[in-house]
Amino acid sequence: MATRGKRGITRREALKAGAAAAVAATAAPAYRVYAQTGRKTLVYAKNEDIGLLNPFAVNHAVFEALDNHICEPLVRFDYDTGTFEPVLAESWAIENAGRTWVFRIRRDVKFHDGSPLTAEDVRATFDRVQKDPKAIRQRVNLGNVERTEVRDAHTVALHTKRPQAGFLAYIQSRPPVLSRAVMEKHGIEGEKAMVGTGPYRLAEYRRDEQLVMERHPHYWGEKAKIDRVIIRPMPDANTRVAALMAGQVDVAVAIPPFDVKRLEGRSDLRLLAVRDARIHILFMNPIVPQFQDKRVRQAVCHAIDVDGIVRNVMEGRAYKLSQLVGPTQLLTYDPNLQWHHHNAERARALLAEAGFPNGFDIDLHVYVSYAEYRPIALAMAEQLGKVGIRATVQTPEAGVFRNKWFKSEMPLYMISYGNVAQDGTAFLYTYFRSGTAPRSKYRNPEVDRLFDEQEGEFDRARRTSLLRRTMQLLKEDVPALPLYNDQYTVGVRNRVVVPKGIPTAGEYMWLWKMDTA
Amino acid sequence: MKRLLAERAVAALINIVLVVVLIFLLVRLAPGDPVELLLPVEATAEERADLARHWGLDRPLPAQFLAYAANLARGDMGTSLYFQVPVRHLLAERLPPSLELIACALILIVVVAMPLGVGAALRPQGAVDHLSTTVAICGLSLPPFWLAILLILVFGGYWNLLPVSGRISPGGVIPRFTGFQVVDSLASGDWRGLGDTLRHLVLPAVSLAGVGIALFTRLLRSGMLEALRQDYVLTARAKGLAEGIVVWKHALRNALIPVLTAWGLAFTFMLSGAVIIETIFAWPGIGRLAVQAIGNRDYPLVQGIVLTFVVLVIGVHLVIDFLYAFIDPRIRYR
Numbered sequence: 001m002a003t004r005g006k007r008g009i010t011r012r013e014a015l016k017a018g019a020a021a022a023v024a025a026t027a028a029p030a031y032r033v034y035a036q037t038g039r040k041t042l043v044y045a046k047n048e049d050i051g052l053l054n055p056f057a058v059n060h061a062v063f064e065a066l067d068n069h070i071c072e073p074l075v076r077f078d079y080d081t082g083t084f085e086p087v088l089a090e091s092w093a094i095e096n097a098g099r100t101w102v103f104r105i106r107r108d109v110k111f112h113d114g115s116p117l118t119a120e121d122v123r124a125t126f127d128r129v130q131k132d133p134k135a136i137r138q139r140v141n142l143g144n145v146e147r148t149e150v151r152d153a154h155t156v157a158l159h160t161k162r163p164q165a166g167f168l169a170y171i172q173s174r175p176p177v178l179s180r181a182v183m184e185k186h187g188i189e190g191e192k193a194m195v196g197t198g199p200y201r202l203a204e205y206r207r208d209e210q211l212v213m214e215r216h217p218h219y220w221g222e223k224a225k226i227d228r229v230i231i232r233p234m235p236d237a238n239t240r241v242a243a244l245m246a247g248q249v250d251v252a253v254a255i256p257p258f259d260v261k262r263l264e265g266r267s268d269l270r271l272l273a274v275r276d277a278r279i280h281i282l283f284m285n286p287i288v289p290q291f292q293d294k295r296v297r298q299a300v301c302h303a304i305d306v307d308g309i310v311r312n313v314m315e316g317r318a319y320k321l322s323q324l325v326g327p328t329q330l331l332t333y334d335p336n337l338q339w340h341h342h343n344a345e346r347a348r349a350l351l352a353e354a355g356f357p358n359g360f361d362i363d364l365h366v367y368v369s370y371a372e373y374r375p376i377a378l379a380m381a382e383q384l385g386k387v388g389i390r391a392t393v394q395t396p397e398a399g400v401f402r403n404k405w406f407k408s409e410m411p412l413y414m415i416s417y418g419n420v421a422q423d424g425t426a427f428l429y430t431y432f433r434s435g436t437a438p439r440s441k442y443r444n445p446e447v448d449r450l451f452d453e454q455e456g457e458f459d460r461a462r463r464t465s466l467l468r469r470t471m472q473l474l475k476e477d478v479p480a481l482p483l484y485n486d487q488y489t490v491g492v493r494n495r496v497v498v499p500k501g502i503p504t505a506g507e508y509m510w511l512w513k514m515d516t517a
Numbered sequence: 518m519k520r521l522l523a524e525r526a527v528a529a530l531i532n533i534v535l536v537v538v539l540i541f542l543l544v545r546l547a548p549g550d551p552v553e554l555l556l557p558v559e560a561t562a563e564e565r566a567d568l569a570r571h572w573g574l575d576r577p578l579p580a581q582f583l584a585y586a587a588n589l590a591r592g593d594m595g596t597s598l599y600f601q602v603p604v605r606h607l608l609a610e611r612l613p614p615s616l617e618l619i620a621c622a623l624i625l626i627v628v629v630a631m632p633l634g635v636g637a638a639l640r641p642q643g644a645v646d647h648l649s650t651t652v653a654i655c656g657l658s659l660p661p662f663w664l665a666i667l668l669i670l671v672f673g674g675y676w677n678l679l680p681v682s683g684r685i686s687p688g689g690v691i692p693r694f695t696g697f698q699v700v701d702s703l704a705s706g707d708w709r710g711l712g713d714t715l716r717h718l719v720l721p722a723v724s725l726a727g728v729g730i731a732l733f734t735r736l737l738r739s740g741m742l743e744a745l746r747q748d749y750v751l752t753a754r755a756k757g758l759a760e761g762i763v764v765w766k767h768a769l770r771n772a773l774i775p776v777l778t779a780w781g782l783a784f785t786f787m788l789s790g791a792v793i794i795e796t797i798f799a800w801p802g803i804g805r806l807a808v809q810a811i812g813n814r815d816y817p818l819v820q821g822i823v824l825t826f827v828v829l830v831i832g833v834h835l836v837i838d839f840l841y842a843f844i845d846p847r848i849r850y851r
Contacts, residue, residue, distance in 0.1 A: 043687040140559040208801040230687040236797045238666045242674030242681045399549025399814050
């Protein structure tokens with residue numbers, strides 16, 4: 001006889017319910033989109049979540065969904081050709097001795113809500129970045145913009161405080177243009193505010209879970225081939241790699257060098273690698289007594305074997321930098337320039353000349369957010385030890401690192417800088433121009449003079465020559481040791497069709513150009 | 518009982534007040550500054566000062582604390598500096614996924630550890646005992662994050678048996694009533710959603726439960742061995758009671774008392790363990806939010822999360838204190 005519990009359920013009934021639940025659990029299909037309706041769908045694993053539905057909330061453009069898929073900028077840097085390509089601006093001209101940039105806005109562009117794009121929307125966007133506290137992180141890019149002016153329905157002028165030849169590098173991919181009417185109603189943050197002009201429109205966003213984009217059928221340009229893109233944030237690289245292997249996602253970004261081997265040789269997926277524009281350098285704090293002597297800075301450069309680090313720590317999946325910019329910063333990059341070669345003997349001699357025959361003790365700080373930084377720092381510490389510089393590796397948490405950096409408390413530290421288009425001045429100013437680089441404490445009046453001169457020089461050849469002279473000067477003064485560019489690796493399942501040039505050196509995946517078989 | 522309840526409630530309240538003060542001070546004493554972290558490196562000193570003023574961080578600490586305490590007394594935990602939404606909204610969004618995961622892990626502990634521990638005690642040196650020892654050694658010696666990575670690679674990457682990230686398959690949507698997806702999918706009659714949710718729970722719950730299973734198996738085994746040697750067990754057997762009743766009703770009930778304490782501790786450990794497990798499994802819970810909040814020095818959010826953790830831990834331990842009385846009638850609080 002069945003035992004009836006206090007709640008009136010027999011044991012047999014309970015067992016049946018349990019069995020039904022177990023069947024329901026196992027009968028669920030494997031992890032493709034179970035609500036899929038025959039439309040082309042791509043599942044895309046990113047290493048971070050967008051965090052905020054606000055295209056102005058970050059100063060970098062690594063989360064391309066908002067900047068370039070849902071919303072679009074005026075211009076974009078094409079890393080393949082090394083030129084700026086028009087997006088919402090069909091052309092541009094420089095007036096008023098380089099002080100005014102005039103953009104002709106495309107006439108055939110419609111926002112996702114069907115309203116047409118006009119110069120008023122562009123002006124409202126730029127004005128918003130200047131005034132809205134929620135756009136403060138992008139304001140720095142428009143620091144030189146004095147005022148905006150609408151000349152007609154499709155012409156907008158940006159008046160700058162001083163001529164700035166590299167201005168486009170600061171507005172490439174950002175700020176993305178939003179609809180003025182929508183901004184007035186909903187601000188610049190949240191699902192309702194995300195009305196852009198891009199090839200995809202925002203369908204759904206759940207923080208740290210997924211962002212779903214659907215094809216914009218009335219897009220002005222090359223229409224997206226994939227109907228729906230689901231972006232899943234997966235901060236752990238092991239998880240991204242496993243999900244890709246299992247086919248639970250179609251694309252996984254930022255595959256670490258250590259995992260590349262695991263994926264190589266698999267027939268169900270392929271790896272796409274590109275030389276990333278991101279720069280990694282070792283910075284020597286000029287206010288530290290030891291580093292006030294140029295010979296000590298040179299000794300550090302001679303002591304560290306960057307080739308060895310790239311070969312052994314990065315397993316060959318990085319590119320040694322010959323100077324403080326990489327080849328994608330083509331105006332500044334000098335193909336003939338070579339930083340100091342590894343030469344331990346020379347390093348020891350230089351240290352002795354500078355009055356440190358027995359070397360010295362120093363802390364080497366690295367940012368923990370990059371998994372490879374710690375092993376790299378340990379390798380560098382060992383190499384420095386061989387010439388007598390006893391470096392202790394410190395790996396403070398990001399908040400502490402930044403705090404020390406702002407206070408210039410770190411004597412020797414590794415940093416990186418991404419999204420560096422064409423001239424690299426955004427990066428170079430941050431570290432090497434006195435005044436704009438309070439935390440690096442670097443001062444060199446001649447470097448400052450060259451920076452100012454190139455900024456007002458609109459002739460490309462002359463500007464290139466000035467920038468390269470700056471780089472030569474920095475090489476002679478050795479404030480830092482250039483280390484490497486990453487190899488940015490993306491894993492793609494075979495069913496995904498990816499045109500050449502994706503991913504780009506700026507870590508972008510142009511999803512509307514991709515297709516699924 | 519009423520007096521006990523009042524005493525415990527007062528003690529809990531004092532604890533909470535102390536924690537509120539401590540957390541307020543500790544997050545501010547930690548090096549790092551939200552203004553520096555949330556502004557671009559190129560921001561001017563003026564922009565930094567503006568933002569500090571906007572957030573009230575330029576005021577003296579006592580003034581900041583009084584404002585915070587006054588708001589908290591009204592049930593307002595403040596607004597997240599980074600997300601710019603009320604902290605309580607974020608907690609309401611993130612707590613259910615974590616609690617669902619922890620509940621699942623706790624159930625898993627009971628389901629696995631109970632038969633293993635009891636079985637091992639019934640036949641020492643038998644097959645079940647050897648199995649329980651192996652499980653215990655593995656559970657205790659594998660760090661949870663390592664176990665998680667191993668499970669992800671084997672059951673996800675190589676065998677593709679289970680999903681490795683998130684709470685639901687890409688593109689899946691379950692209507693949100695409570696935030697507990699198992700409950701919500703049942704409430705909406707979405708059986709596929711329920712199945713999908715359960716499958717997503719398996720790997721993170723196993724990773725989180727690993728240490729607990731090991732500990733509980735050992736605790737139960739020794740507790741049962743002790744209980745089975747007692748006179749009352751002999752009496753029960755002599756009375757002719759069925760062996761099942763002797764073991765599961767008489768002996769286990771006594772063996773459970775120390776285990777219950779450990780259960781409360783396990784909840785506490787899992788709450789902190791969830792921080793790592795949630796990041797690995799891309800689980801949108803409060804642990805992952807805590808990592809982001811601390812990384813951004815998002816003071817109001819860190820305070821809100823820690824306060825929630827503390828209230829949960831105190832609450833669970835309070836419940837366990839009362840549960841003793843039910844399990845063991847000899848325990849009586851005066």
